Amino acid sequence: MTNIQFRMLPIFLFLGLVFIMSSCGSRKSMVYMQPDSTAINSIYEQHIPTIQSNDILTISVSATDPKATLPFNLMNTFSSSMTANTDLALRPTYTVDQEGNIDFPVLGKVKLGGLTRVEAIKVLKEKLSSYIVDPGVNMNFTNFRVSILGEVARPGSFILPTERVTVLEALGMAGDLTIRGVRNNVLVIREVNGEKTMSRLDLTKQDVLNSPYYYLAQNDVVYVEPNKAQINNSKLGANTNIIISIAGLLITVISVLTR
Incomplete structure (x- = not known):
């Protein structure tokens, strides 16, 4: 080994360390819905948000x-001063209280908590039939919001126009997972009747379609954790100045000793 090669050895070791720590995952850990023998029986009606x-x-x-x-x-x-295009935004809103009731004009307290949107519409139609011939009811959630956090392109909270949304669709709105996101351990946090529940989804397997968390509910939080390479890179970034200083010191010492 020549003096020049000997002097450059610490640099090569440093670059090799950086390469190893930032290496990418395998295809198996990156591809969604990899085919297997799992029977798919996911039915939206089984998981409709209430x-x-x-x-x-x-x-x-x-x-x-x-x-x-x-x-x-x-x-x-x-x-009356607004255009017809903003009519939807101007429709009256009703907040569901802690007992699951809304205070509806003329009808008074109406119990809707625990019902799906379709079931709630049916209840209102039945009550309105005492006052209106063949009434129609249009109902929508205005706060159907999900939050996407972690290793996605655009993390944040998203208000959805419909309650029928899958975890994949929500991640798509957030720009999909980054190359550094762990696809086989996506966390979904959900509140049901005041209690927090958590489930982890493996997006690389078809079986995720059968999970009750595949269809999201209002106020769900989806968290994508970073892979090991990203965690190691963050540690490396925090210590970059120290590593560079040590490498520089080693090069200087070697240069002096090999003169």
Whole structure:
């Protein structure tokens, strides 16, 4: 080994260490829904989100005679000055209380907690039938929000236009997992009747389609943890100055000793 090669040895060792610590995962750890013998029996109807306390609902009532619906459609006072395109945003909202009730015009307290959106619409239609002939009810969640955190391109909270959303669709809204995200251990945190529950999903396997957490519920939090390479890189980044100083010192010492 020449003097030059000997002097460069610490640099090569340092670069090799960086390469090893930042190496990428295998195809098996990166690809979604890898085929296997798992039977897929996921049915959305088995996992439909239900109305919970503190949910905010927009509800509008329709009928052949629009005048009959007026007492049940209390529009905002400034709605007349707005355009028709903003009508949805101006519909009255109803907050579900801790007992699962909403305070609906004329009808008073109506129990909707624990029901799906379709079931809640049916309940309102039955009650409104005493006042309106063949009533129609339109209901939507206005606070159906999920939060995506961790190793995704665009972490944040997202308000969804529908309650039918899968974990893959939510991750897509966040720009998908980064190359550094762990795909086989995605955490979903959910609150059910005031209690926090957690489940970990393996997105690399088809069996994830059968999980009750595959379809998200309102206020779910999805967390994608970093892989080992990213964790090691963060440690390396924090100690980069120290490592460079040590490497420089070693090179200087070797240069002096080999003169």
